[in-house]
Amino acid sequence: MNKTLKKRNLILTLILIVITAGYLFVLQRDSVTHSYAITIIERSCIYAVAAVSMNLIIGFTGQFSLGTAGFMCIGAYVTGILTIPVEMRDQIYYLYGMAGWLHDIRVPLGVALLITMIICGVIAYFIGWPVLRLKSDYLAIATLGFSEIIRAIFGWDGLGTITNASYGVSNIPAFANIFECVLICVVCIVVMTLLLRSSYGRAFKGIRDDEIAAEAMGVNLFKTMQLSFVVSSAFAGVAGGLLAVFMRSAVTSTFTVALTYNILLMVVLGGIGSVSGSVIGAFIVTGSQEWLRFLDKEYVFSDIFNNLAGTAFGAAKVPFLRNGFRMVIFSILLMIVVLFWNHGITGSKEITWDRLFAFLKKFKKEPVQEERA
Amino acid sequence: MLEVRNLKINYGGIEAVRDISFDVPDAKIVTLVGANGAGKSSTLRSIIGLVKSSGGTVKWGKEVLNGKKTDEIVKNGITLVPEGRHVFPDQTVLENLKIGAYLRKDSLEEDLERVYKLFPRLKERSWQLAGTLSGGEQQMLAVGRALMANPSIIMMDEPSLGLAPIVVQDIFKIIKKVNKAGTTVLLVEQNANMALRIADYAYVIENGRVTMQGTGKELLSNEDVKRAYLGTSAG
Numbered sequence: 001m002n003k004t005l006k007k008r009n010l011i012l013t014l015i016l017i018v019i020t021a022g023y024l025f026v027l028q029r030d031s032v033t034h035s036y037a038i039t040i041i042e043r044s045c046i047y048a049v050a051a052v053s054m055n056l057i058i059g060f061t062g063q064f065s066l067g068t069a070g071f072m073c074i075g076a077y078v079t080g081i082l083t084i085p086v087e088m089r090d091q092i093y094y095l096y097g098m099a100g101w102l103h104d105i106r107v108p109l110g111v112a113l114l115i116t117m118i119i120c121g122v123i124a125y126f127i128g129w130p131v132l133r134l135k136s137d138y139l140a141i142a143t144l145g146f147s148e149i150i151r152a153i154f155g156w157d158g159l160g161t162i163t164n165a166s167y168g169v170s171n172i173p174a175f176a177n178i179f180e181c182v183l184i185c186v187v188c189i190v191v192m193t194l195l196l197r198s199s200y201g202r203a204f205k206g207i208r209d210d211e212i213a214a215e216a217m218g219v220n221l222f223k224t225m226q227l228s229f230v231v232s233s234a235f236a237g238v239a240g241g242l243l244a245v246f247m248r249s250a251v252t253s254t255f256t257v258a259l260t261y262n263i264l265l266m267v268v269l270g271g272i273g274s275v276s277g278s279v280i281g282a283f284i285v286t287g288s289q290e291w292l293r294f295l296d297k298e299y300v301f302s303d304i305f306n307n308l309a310g311t312a313f314g315a316a317k318v319p320f321l322r323n324g325f326r327m328v329i330f331s332i333l334l335m336i337v338v339l340f341w342n343h344g345i346t347g348s349k350e351i352t353w354d355r356l357f358a359f360l361k362k363f364k365k366e367p368v369q370e371e372r373a
Numbered sequence: 374m375l376e377v378r379n380l381k382i383n384y385g386g387i388e389a390v391r392d393i394s395f396d397v398p399d400a401k402i403v404t405l406v407g408a409n410g411a412g413k414s415s416t417l418r419s420i421i422g423l424v425k426s427s428g429g430t431v432k433w434g435k436e437v438l439n440g441k442k443t444d445e446i447v448k449n450g451i452t453l454v455p456e457g458r459h460v461f462p463d464q465t466v467l468e469n470l471k472i473g474a475y476l477r478k479d480s481l482e483e484d485l486e487r488v489y490k491l492f493p494r495l496k497e498r499s500w501q502l503a504g505t506l507s508g509g510e511q512q513m514l515a516v517g518r519a520l521m522a523n524p525s526i527i528m529m530d531e532p533s534l535g536l537a538p539i540v541v542q543d544i545f546k547i548i549k550k551v552n553k554a555g556t557t558v559l560l561v562e563q564n565a566n567m568a569l570r571i572a573d574y575a576y577v578i579e580n581g582r583v584t585m586q587g588t589g590k591e592l593l594s595n596e597d598v599k600r601a602y603l604g605t606s607a608g
């Protein structure tokens with residue numbers, strides 16, 4: 001790549017960062033008015049971390065693991081328990097009483113997330129030992145099962161003094177501001193991207209593309225898969241922790257299999273094997289579930305229809321518009337996307353400035369040869 | 374020197390390799406020729422640890438390689454260019470080359486230059502996805518990738534498989550070049566004619582056993598070899 005292009009890309013990236021930061025600053029300055037937008041952005045960012053972590057094992061290493069919700073559950077509880085204010089703990093754990101050794105341990109959010117990462121990574125190491133010997137469907141079933149077991153364990157009365165059993169952990173201090181949440185998410189995604197660009201990342205992709213060749217090149221299949229699984233699970237845990245802070249509570253019912261599928265949806269929609277795809281997928285899935293809310297209102301279209309017809313149809317309503325209809329439309333949109341972009345929005349490529357310009361050029365003049373990079 | 378003694382390989386009771394012994398002296402080209410299913414590929418795969426042998430020894434200098442894991446064997450300076458090329462189709466040529474050096478922690482620039490010098494075509498196409506290369510280019514990439522590990526001995530499994538005759542000639546020229554640069558070559562081929570021409574020493578393998586051996590030239594003029602593998606009858 002020549003130098004002027006590199007410089008251009010750097011400047012464009014900086015401008016993008018400044019604009020984003022500026023926008024976030026505007027939102028933050030009047031956070032009460034913009035609370036809805038802030039909510040969507042924070043939720044999207046957190047899901048983006050989860051989606052990238054899932055993409056790491058599914059899209060880049062080619063191992064179909066569906067344990068994301070389980071690790072998010074562990075992450076949510078660990079982060080939650082470590083950050084709730086000590087003075088509120090007796091009140092939250094009024095039924096079981098908090099375990100003495102844990103009662104006075106409270107750490108800042110950053111430290112809590114680091115501890116979460118380590119705990120999730122260690123658990124993933126031991127889970128991966130037996131489970132990663134399985135392939136494709138069997139691996140998926142085993143990890144799904146693990147995820148449900150985690151949920152059952154955290155909701156178990158016997159651990160009430162630690163997890164507060166089915167009551168969950170509440171009163172977790174919220175993010176200080178939107179920057180705290182977004183910044184942590186960005187750091188997580190950048191770390192994972194750097195890993196994917198290192199020789200380990202190439203080994204992951206090698207295993208995905210051709211196990212025999214990867215092994216012949218001296219890649220230790222099992223160790224490399226385990227590394228991918230551990231890192232993926234550690235960051236899934238961080239995403240879970242962030243989600244707990246975002247919702248200010250952690251209960252097992254959040255971390256059902258449906259959550260895993262929701263994140264899988266973001267990964268597939270965005271593009272399996274693309275970090276930028278996963279981020280976009282997370283924003284689109286989270287965002288559109290909100291933007292389509294107008295479909296849940298019963299009256300909107302019938303009023304317009306009445307006005308157009310000139311006569312009142314009285315209480316006649318457009319038959320489909322009712323609570324929950326947005327999910328129908330959302331599903332149809334998904335099917336359309338998957339039909340027409342069956343590799344997801346970005347495919348396995350990353351979005352870069354060069355590709356963006358090449359893409360825009362197509363609309364300007366006659367189609368130019370797509371650069372194969 | 375690589376020494377293989379009385380190697381045996383079973384696949385679930387079926388004997389693929391019954392008793393194979395051969396030597397690969399340093400800086401030479403040694404070839405194993407034979408028909409389909411003779412056990413040549415299994416032999417290579419077992420040397421590099423992808424397949425477990427059920428008997429015999431493989432020695433690399435003073436080191437015994439049996440029972441070692443593939444990554445340890447590759448670290449010892451042995452690499453395999455697998456049969457059917459096995460490049461990573463969705464990664465660029467450059468990424469493919471870099472993964473060949475996976476176990477090395479030192480700088481790759483020098484070796485990249487060396488491989489690019491050997492295969493100028495790969496340099497032109499370094500940003501292209503490997504899956505979009507032609508068969509011959511993919512084979513060059515597979516060889517280049519194996520060279521990135523900076524091996525003392527490179528084992529090639531059927532490098533001429535499925536390639537046009539003119540491309541096959543290119544590939545064999547490259548094999549000679551690689552060897553001249555100091556790398557030992559262990560070559561497995563069905564194309565006995567080409568393989569015997571460049572080999573310093575050759576072994577004929579039939580039904581999992583070594584049935585004949587000699588210098589490349591000797592075997593080329595051997596009547597039995599001519600009849601069975603070169604497609605020319607005595608006369």
